[in-house]
Amino acid sequence: MTFCYAGSLTRHKGVHLLLDAFRGLKGDGTGLLIYGSGPGEYERRLRALAGDDGRIRFMGVYAPEDTASVFGGCDVVVIPSVWYENYPLVMHEALMSRVPVLASGIGGMSEKIKDGWNGNTFRVGDVEDLRQKMRDIVAHPSVLNQYKENLSGLLLPTVEQEASRYLKIFEELKLSRERA
Helix, strand or coil, X not given: CEEEEECCCCXXXXXXXHHHHHHCCCCCCCEEEXXXXXXXXXXXXXXXXXXXXXXXXXXXXXXXXXXXHHHHXXXXXXECCCCCCCCCHHHHHHHHCCCCEEEECCHHHHHHCCEXXXXXXXXXXXXXXXXXXXXXXXXXXHHHHHHHHHHHCCCCCCHHHHHHXXXXXXXXXXXXXXXX
């Protein structure tokens, strides 16, 4: 079972929580890939938290053209943010790649991730809740097959389509205010 984090390595992204939760998982059949980089001090702290746990690998940054291989190499993408994110690009990329997501139940993440359908959410900043959700997946990996099946019929808009839809909403609101 390979868990993955992809994004900037900054405190508000909560990667330290993910490392803490993952280190509490037992079993040699689990792995954690961490893609990204960040301020030196925080990244050093993360590497120290990982310690000598050989199941955790820091992969560095990846180019946009490598997105398919990054997500193709993991079973679950984890987004442990501790701040309100409207709709992280990494979550969009994971779902488009048919990879289930385990995300903080906050902001747009809690709106896009439907527990038991395309992944699960956990309480923001709660290491134990995150660890338990990860344990559940490790103990019952077949649940991922159902999530992936659910995602296979899902048509997600491209970033451009999503931006166009928001622009249309904005223009409609602007027109309605001008008429009022």
